[in-house]
Amino acid sequence: MSMVSEKWLSLFNNIEDDEQLDEFLKTTSGDSLQDWEEKFLQYEQWGKDYIERELGTILYDEYNPQEKLRVSIHWLDLFKPICFKYLERLTSFLNKAQCITNTNEFILDIESVFFEICMNMSYRTVVLEINDLRRASRLKGEDSKKRYNYFINTLLKDRDYILEFYKKYPVLFELLDKKISNILDYIEQIILNFEENLLDLESYFNYKDLKLSSIDFNAGDTHSNGKSVCILRLNTKKKLVYKPRNMSIDVNLSLFSKEFAHRFGLSESLFVPKTLSKDSYSFVEFIEEKECNSLQEVEAYYTNMGKLLAFLHIFGAKDYHGENILACQEYPYLIDNETILHFSEPVNITSNSQNIYNFVTNSVYSVGILPMSLYSANNDKGMEIGALNSGERRESPYLSHQLANVGTDEIRIEKVFKMVGDFPSTVRYKGNNVSCSNYLNEVQRGFETIYKVVLQNRDIVSRMIVKYFENCETRYIYRNTNVYAQFLETSHHPELLKNKYDFEMYLLRLFEYGDVANFFDNVMMKDEVCQFRKGDIPIFYANTSSNEIRNGLGRYICSLDGHSIVNKVLNRITSLSDDNLLRQKRIINMAFMGSELFPKKSRISEEHTNTETITSNIINRISSAKFEFNTEISWLSMVAMNKNYEIYPMDYSLYSGTSGMILGITSIDDTRLRTLLPGVINYTNNYIKELQGNFPVHQLGAFTGVYGYLYTLCVLREEGTPFVEDIEEIIYETLSSTFRHLRNIDNLDIIGGLAGILGVLIKIQKTMLDSSRVTELTQKLSEGVVQKILEKYKKDGFWIENDPGYAHGNYGIITQLYRYSLSNTCKSDAKTSIISCIKEYLDKERSLLCGKNCFPLRNNVKYYSWCNGIVGIVNAKNYLETNEFPDKFLKTEVQDYSNKILNQDSTLDNSICHGSIGNLVILDSILGYSVDIENRIATESSSYLLDKETYECDDWGILTGEMGILMANDRKSRTRLNDILLLN
Template sequence: MKVSMRSRVGWNVIRDGLTLPERARLYRATPGCFTADVTRAERILAHWGDLMGRDLETGVDDRLEDLNLQAVDLPKIVGDIDPSAASYLPDAIWMEVCGEVLSWEGPNDEHGIPTATFLSGAGEAKIPFEHALVAWVEVATERLRIRRPEIDDELPVEVLRSEQRGLMEGLAIFARDSNVDDFSRARVGAYDGNDFAMGMLMAEPPCDVYRRVIRGMTGSAMADWMGRYPALARLLAMRVESWARAMGELLARVDMDRDLIARVFNQGDDPGMLTEARLGRGDSHNGGRSVAMLRFADGLRLVYKPRSLSIDQSSRSLFAVMNDGLDPSFRIELPNCVDRGRYGWSEFIEPGPCADQREVETFHRRMGVLLGMVHLLQGNDFHLENVIAHGDMPVPIDLETISVPSAIIRTESDDFEDPAAEVIASSVLGTLLLPAAMSIGNQRDLRQFGALRVEMPGALQIRKIQKLIQVNTDFQRWVKVPDDTRTRPNSEPWIDGEDLIDAAEYQDETIEGYRHFHEASRNRKPAILEALAVLEDAWVRILNRATNVYFRLLLESCDSSLMRSGIDRWIHLQRLFLSISPSETEESARSLSSVANAEVDALFDGDIAYFTTRGGGKKYFTIESVSGDQIELPGSLLGKSARDCVIDQIDRMTPEDMELQISLQGDAYRSTFISLSSLMHGVADGTAPGEDDPDTEIDASEAELRRLLTSSLGSLADSRLMSGDLASWIGLDMDSVREVVTPTALSCDLYSGRGGLAVLFEKAYRVLGDHRWLELARSALEIELAGYRRHGDDSPLLQCPPDGVGVRAGAIAGLWTIGRHEGMGDCRDLARRLATKISERVVRRDETYDLISGSSGMILLLLGLDEEETIPGVLEVVGRLADHLVAHQVDDSGPSWNAFKGERSVCGIGHGRSGSGLALLAAGAKLDRVDLRRLGLAVLHGEHSLRCDSPEDAWPDFRGVRRGSTETPPSGSTAWCNGTEGIALARAAALRIVDDPILRDDLEFALVGANQMPTTKRFHLCCGRAGRVETLGSLKRLLPEIDLIDPVLAARAMVRAIDDPGSNFGLHGPGLFQGRAGAIWAGLSLLDSEDSDLLLLRV
């Protein structure tokens, strides 16, 4: 290392940029240089424990042991370090780069702001705070020139400038939060609201504050800036070195392979100079390496991949064998490629249109074949960016995940695996070729990521996106604007001049292609098995987690509060260790820990973690950042090789398996459509019964109701998958917060999972008297019972956060109801354990607070159980949950909670004020705490203040409305979850606790909308007709004196939906709140008017 460069970096930057393991190594070398900081150590331990989500003894202590650290040494390790320790500190490239940046002396403009040719010019999109990054990009360029002195002869000026801007864009993303924080503080008091309003109209807003902030980040102020953000300085330095190395490596390889490129890809002609590179625009791995899209002077386009292309070449061999059994019109083509060991070159596939409708149909048949091929090879990650629509041919362009190993390490004692999860794990859904919706961040911003896409009606497609406007001026700010652009991804076929193509309209063609491949391959199993030999030595990628999971955590670690300390940023990345359950075997835990450490190291340096292995191997390898060599990861082990996974899949290929996979394909289309069109709260099926259907013609007699209920319960039972005594279902899992629907193995949650089904079957036993329903209820939760029998309090179930209809609530409610009956005492015992073992750390994991997903729901559930049978210790938990609500209240037209981050606090019982206010009132009454009763009443009064003028408008719906927004929210919802039904129910329950005139006025107001026949075509429990039946029944039990509509009318409205096997009534999947189970529940309630109040979480 150049000592002079390192010496320019302040000791405070070096000291505070170190990670915890680096400090620990330095402490072992020179302990006398460390001064203990007990307060900081306690803060770090508490925060670390919260991130781990487990009790301290089984969370942080495990990690300290892995790091060979003692908790008693932690105060010194995290404390101050005397500068004399520097001589014991190994050289590090990031320190050298920081020194070079501090030494850079470049030109400034008349305002003292750095200038450079790669800064944004006229017509170019400005990069936020780009002037602050000039020195970093200049140092990176100088480092590249040292590696490639001939760069000016290799790259035209405009190509180098484009790559410099690409680097600057990446650096800007990492520095964004810290820069925005500095800018926001500097802008305080400089302008008022009128100034900002006027600024919207200015062609050239002022830049005085922006320039002052830039001057505070550059030049002579750079050292102080690094002192404030040492972890950010380190990250930027690592990205600078990574870019220079990766760019130099690419240019050297182009130069070395020029003849090969000409021969294989350009008919022997030299392609000339590079005129485009676009390095680093995709995911960065292994020391900044990424795919580059190259263009040469003669027009040749080529894809550079900084990894072994052995799997790409093996895939060409395998696809040739699989194609041999297909009709020529169904065969799939792959790009030509050359493997060069550590890297390779691949043919560039240009997206191209279909000529006509016939070619569109051919495309989808071939997409079905591609789905079959990827599924047979147990590949994944073939999302919309990894398939190109090239006329009537879907071409997969990234084959590193065409065949992947399994990371799950099985043991002989694994006797309670979820049978539905086993099916899903190896199903077509894992390919990512099928339609799928994904929630971005913590909000309900949904995107499609499957290679096949459904196109929604125009009005439903419009979403809002965050956009930075008036960039690099004093008035720059984020605004939310409609995104009505309907960009066609490269995986979607098209016909020039015609509308976007909806893959759902060609589902039959896709299934035809899949069926053709499946049947042909079943007849050629020996040939395919023999061809698998090419997988043995090919390098395949291991995908432990989705790339978006890594990227989201990487961005989280760039929060300005974490950029002030390498320890804090490193601790935040320890969230990756959450995947290591206390119930793991020693061998599995050791392997997962080794992998997680490698993931943390990659993300800390700004890379997406990358692992690889041989197709026939079971060892993890990483790629060494400097050499690019594959290095075995010590202590790591895979459960099954990629080749063995393929063999298992070939064994599974039967006619029955084919029909199951085709059914799951339908689920993928249906769930994506439901998610994107908000059909969790509606139904768009034109075949749904209309309101002019004569209810009087429906047989709603008790005998007919019992017949329909028995038949529908039997259908639910028949759809289960069994493994011994364990029952499980494949269904549509509903994320009730993000409103995303996914076909998957059902969890034990109450909303759409097995917990809800267990509660339903137990109720069926009580109402209908058939013991098989009780047996089925128990089998629905036998997975959880078996897990607890084996792992005790280390069971992951006990680490689930508190909620009202989620996993913990589903397990508690289901086990409690089953435990009412003779011979089921173990169920009641585990329910009590789950209800009382909710530590403060587990409570803090609740960040939604509401009835559906948070502490409010758990309070009501636990109080209901305790009312039925006293549970020692449960009231202490209720108090802890209530205090959590008190501590996290916000003021938004009265006390409330932000269930959706960044949005207004909502009204209603499900996610809003009614549910939390009622929970606090109930907790205050039971615990005799005046503070809780007062707060609960204040919450409900605040909701009252938001009430609209007429019962038809009811209360405003603030879902999706950002804090500080001036937009007028919609109103008039009558649903249980967010409208007048739920508010009426909450007021009726609250009036049983406290007689308050405002609550009574709200009840009378809400009953105008709730006490009438529903007109919706939705029949589910959450906010459809089943929910109305339940609401009316609960209201009648709570307030017998109120005048309600005839329950017979409600019965007639429900009968049609009880035994519907399809989705004609807006019932999605088997679950309780959105699926068929909810309609059955409402039907059972009609036979037992004194039954539980489920919508108040009383089971």
Template sequence: MDSDLATRLAAAAPLAERLHGTDAIEGDAPAASARLDRWRGREPFTDPRHWAARLAAEGIDETLLRRLLAESPRSLGARLDPPEWGAWIDDDADVPVVTGEQNPFFAPVAGRLVYPAVDDVRRALTDLGKDHEVAPFDVEPVVTRLADELLWVVHAMMGRTMALRLALSRARGDLTADDAAGRFDQFMTMTREPGGRRDLFAEHPVLARQLTIAVTAWRDNTIRLARRIVADADDLARTFHDGTPLGTVTAIEAGAGDGHRGGQSVAIVHWGDTRIVYKPRSLAVDVRFARLIAWCNDAGLTLPLRAVRCLDRGDHGWAEYVARESCADADAVHRFYRRQGSLLAILGLLRANDMHAENLIAAGEVPVLVDVETLLQPRLPDDNTQLTPAERLAHTAAAESLLQTGLLPTPVWVNRDGDSVDLSGIGHRPGQRGSIPVPVLTGLGTDTMRVAMDRIDLDTPDHRPVDEDAELHLLDYADDLAAGYEETHRLLRDRRAELSADDGPLAAFAGTRVRVLLQSTIVYGTLLRTGFHPDVLRDGLDRERHLDFLWRRVARTPGLAAAIPAERRDLWRGDIPYFTTDPDGDVLYDSDDAPVAGLAVTPGLPAAMEALRAWDDDHLRDQVAVIRGSLAAATMNTAARFDYPRYDLPTVDGPASADALVEAAARVGDRLAADAYRDGGSAQWLGLSSQMGRNWALGPLTPDLFNGASGVALFLGELWRATGDDRYRTLAAEATVTIRRQIARGGGIGAHGMAGLPGVAYAFARLSDLLEDESLSHAADDATRTTLAETGRDGEFDVISGAAGTIAALRGVHARRPGGAATDAIRAAADHLLRTAAPQATGIGWTPGLIADNDLADRPLSGFGHGVGGIAWALGEAAALLDDDRYRRAAYDALAYETGLFDPAAKVWKDVRDPDGTATICAWCHGATGILLARLGLRDLVGDEAVTGDVAHALTDMRRRGLGLSHSLCHGDAGTIDAMLTAGIVLDRADLREEAARHAAAMLRTTDTQGYVCGLPFGQTAPSLMVGLAGIGHGFLRVADPHTVPSVLTLAVPGAPKRP
């Protein structure tokens, strides 16, 4: 290797390798200022404490870092040892070329690295067979498959850089062939030539280094695996093949899992039709898990479970290959889920996590876990400085529940637009797309190839007990899951003495290593993938800055900072970081088995035994509620429609007194107080909540108004005004402490609509008056300014999650500070609606992204929450507030579209989510209740004659179908009653006000006889406003004093007479 190339390759060195001989650094220090500012300007380093910690982790100060950033290539090359790893770049020997439409085109550019490694593997496999009568490997087919997998890995690592260089070549006019494919071939030929290859890797030396690491690890690990196959052959035959020799290996599927510890990963080895799974780790924990499963079966489980048969070899192991098989019939599917319930109990006991769908195989009617390395998880340092004390209590409760196993449905990786995925062992469903866009190559094989960011389709693992295209409704199996959990819970606690004895199956886990996940492997995988952007492949220090994304979590959990150097080392190796601990120890080990200094953990085995001692009927009830709640959330996330709860509404003689209604609301307040987690002047709840009306999940409440803590706080504030009971005022104020902290740290809430920041601003503006706390008014202004900056990104448009809800919610903030940010945000939201309106056959409309992205309808919806009616109403509000005729005209046109959806025969507005438009509901979110409110609000704009008929139709439908649904505001009686009451006030009709009061009295009676019926499937309750307890209580307060308690259904502004 000549000195010029060696100098260029030296820039690949990471920071740690540059820290010797620093006295000899030469360079222009002022030139480094921009790079240093960029590094220091990223979160969390804007906080000087975190920047100081980052520098201390490397044992350097800012002055030295500045000098390193300024160092010239010649100085760096002179200081460091020659990069012998790059000798292959100057090797001019010929290499094969791959062709065709779907081939790893780029890998031959690194052919002088790749093909010698493949030859080394071929020789090793051949040599291993020399002294065997039956060859252990069918060498050529095995090597061909392994090499093909390696070529694709190399191709993927090079893709983004090659796309950039192709674009530059095209722009310079270097490519002269007649067609796009020819120009691509010309580019590849130029790049494969010695000069082109040298230029590529001299400009991107980090890429060359990472390729060398990956290919070298592949070679060494493949040869190691081959030697282990031969050395373990007799034991493999005894364990998995009835003692009969397995014969010749015909294929090896490498890379069947993430790479750890120098690129080692799971592989599936084929001996003809026989497959055995190789794992490059001890399987001691798997063996003990299998013994525990056998103990449970012997103890009398109704439906026996199955564990994977294992062979532990200390530093590696082998496991049986479990093939997926669909259940034979419907009864078998029910038995499958009962067994799942049993598994949940065992995994809950064992403090398991990461039980996602890829770790579970449906082997007929038996669910089989094929990876149990994350049992008996320790407690990590609990020093999250961004959580309020109450949040910490709530998060701990969730973390100690079945939610932590990863088996129950839950949306993860929720992006700012509300997209998410469910990767859980029970909830992962076919047809999902990743929620986080990833770089993909488009136009491969042509000179128009480029990198696009796209959400990719997710493969469906083998965890479902039915055929891939078969429908599966999880709520149908809730009773089975609960029954299996209950049976196993009782069995384990009835025999807890035997289970936790010194010679029992729990104690046997002592001393076995378990893996510890400090954060999701998706975070690590994303860092690795984005670490191949060409901008961070020119200089190792740029890649170091990229990997400092790891420090972002330190703002939340400073105690985990000690692990970052180990994470960084693993990522530089191309690995997913790997940590372990002993279930009975407090030491965390890195991937080299070295203790992580300064990070002690609380061992998981004593915690599991302690928890088992406390298991009782209350614990059982709470965990069954978690099971049912998670399934209910999954149903709301996946079903286009589902059955809403119903109840029998009794006939009453007359209205309830205002005092009785306030007392009923106070009982709701007392329930919320009893359910609250409170500490340090803050409050939080666990329950079903959502983001922008989607991504329902069971856990700590999000901060929003619709289904989060803001709605609960708003109700408690109104309750304090109605009762004068300081307990409610205190609890409301404590809730706002948590809400403000949630918003300050970002995430969990969108920027638009009733269910976003505008809804929080509405709640804060109202609570500022109720609680006499002016700081809440300022917090409302802050939320409003954030919304204003994000208005143009709204893709939902509707009242719940879009610009229409922004207009409605910010009227309350505008009323306090006319002409401020709220006024600007209302105008921006209305203008956004004008820009995005889609012409229809009659009028205009908008289809929310939630509806369009999931193909729930092929045209705009009717109704208030998600429909055009609510958007028309909001535009009318903007027109009245800002006196803008453009908004008036748009409201007219939107009203014309919705009018066209009225079915005069059925006397309902069609729900276009249903193909024939007949499956309608009558509620605030969809149907007549919300449409009534929209028409009442548009009355001044369009005149009485234009709305009188619709008002009459809506009231008729509400009486016919809008009562007895649930007690909720969104799609229940509280919403119907509120809308009817509002109509009575706006239209000055005493009969409607009296009718609403009678229905409220009937609803009140049923809360005593049937309990609270929230607007959730499967009888679930939630603390929240629109579908939960807070909304039921708010409904009672609204009827008790409608002129003081504004309607939250229209985000009404107090003191705005005769407006809904």
């Protein structure tokens, strides 16, 4: 292995040696590793010769850029050779142009653009160079600032040093030269197109005596040889947007909107800027952001957003985040419609989870308008990106580069989280951003209006789709633009700019992110590399009728299989229904909920429906919301935390997944529910099988992971439920596959940690007495878990600091430890240690509580709740007391706390986990039957159900959803619900 190939291997994740690299290079480039190494060695000299030739022909010494640029770009002199070369050409071109207001000012503006581009592409290399020079003692001066000034004022003005720098980094010079050359070509093209269409522009936009004052290039990425969206500033103080592509789809969208409004007696609902579209470029009306003049306009804006969401959903649009919609009073303007008609790959669906994922992918969730966040798991940060948003300041969840110690020879690049500006889609009123949180009803109203019009007039709308959108050009998204941007940024690393074949090798890294053997992937990735080579973000377009894919220069790439984009839109229209409308409205509500932008609840009613009506309604709702595929049944689900959420198929968990649904269904004597059971069990079993024993540590827990499924299997076995075969085998294989993971779990709580797993192991030990291999493995696992939990207490004097709560705190651990101490497999020394730890904990607690009215819980919890509040603690104490834990105070404490809980007003949350109904279920198990508790459960359930019917959402599980409420209204199920909470 040579030093060169060793360096190249470090660029790849999946190529481990020279042999693999050689095969990879032959497949992707047609050349062998040996060929590449030879080219690398040849370039070592060729690169230096290239710089000698190029710099020797540019007479830039007398050229002085405008001085004000030095404030933001200290290294102007480094870029003078390149910028001077192309500014000379621009000057020559402008001398012939007739449409420029002031040639000198125009050139100065373009000069700024050129230098900024050079700065952005080379700052990492220059920072490294300054530090290299400092370490080599080549910078003169008494202090850090003077040495930096020596670099600026002496070295960068020395032609020999400029030559030395670019000989060291010849690829940087080549990239800068190509980039500025392409930008200049583009500027000349814009001016020629402006002059050629001058009369049309004046007529179409109603302007007179038009001239071009300047061009702003800050409006987007470059594609197709340096082209980007830019703003044309005119002599009339007006602006036009110049887009380097045909925009017939925008023109037709506007025509479609007008006909739709006229046919169905509506006001216009799609707001598109006026567009003069040509073969390969377009001039577009510049829409100014304007705030609303009244709250009525704010309401109208959000109603229009709902209408827009319906259209975009029906079109199958993607990527309509906050940058692509602009708020102009009550009108949400569509300012980037490249993805309004989106090609989606054919999907081979083999399971219900795939079926549900496919539904979500094609739902309103994927349009981009709804509140949602861009989340970085690495940094545990999220940022709003939805066109509907809170209007709050945004901080990027990704680290960006920023120069530090500027003005010194210790200049460096640091990574920071940068603030990001407001979205243009955020509506404003009286100088303030207006959150969408109070306008969910308006969004829903607008959405339903358009959806129903299309539903009731399918044939007419379908003909309109064909009329306006056949054979249009639309963006084809092969890869996320953020991935492209990051890849391009990294390609400017200094170590890749010394030899062209280092740079080229890095570009081939792209082939790791696709299937080289697949013809489509292969041709697409080769074209991506070609576009990156020019410093552009790759871009592709599809024909809406033929599925032909072309790159931004119009070069044919290939044709895609499957229905055309237009046919897929027609199929979407055919699939519209009242049931689907309800599903979409649920997702809209869930997006607002998950982003914590949901309207604040109020107590709706204190009257209650009778229990039979409540249970019947919930059963009907659960049944009608199911997704069925082949022999599998499941539901949609959502997980949300810290304003970040995800909508996906229900998992197999006990907390909110199908394990909990199975326990709910089997505890209620209802034929409608029982017919669902085989399908739900099939879904759960298949879901588990697909994982093939590869359970991440965070998906092992009793309530959030696979151990909850094992708990459910034990309950089914105890009941003799006939739908699951090989329960013993499933349990044994799962225990075996997770054995090694248990050592790596630091979380001790009952929800996702070791205490919950211990609770399930106790259940298995009790249920599987006829299987010696299961019980032996269970005992071994239990002993290890208990030892780890006890060691933690002995070391720290607590299990979880400052959190006595049940779900994530000490009382969940205490309960399962005591349960274990009662089992036949618990050894006497372990039992003694458990009793001792619990007694010591209770003594400390009472000492701490002396004279206090409130139990000290962790921060930001609901005091009266099962999960983290006092209710879960009382339930745990009650378990200890009823199972004869040796403590004389428990009975009184349970009685006193239970009475306090009973006398509390109801909360706005009614769920089992952290709401009123869960509290009442636990009180019922402690205090026994009472008419008062029964009535209160019915009242709270009525309120819950009315709230759900008002704001529909997919929330069906037992701890936060409707199955839990259903179980609370059935006495037999209520007992099971409490058993689940305790893992009995």
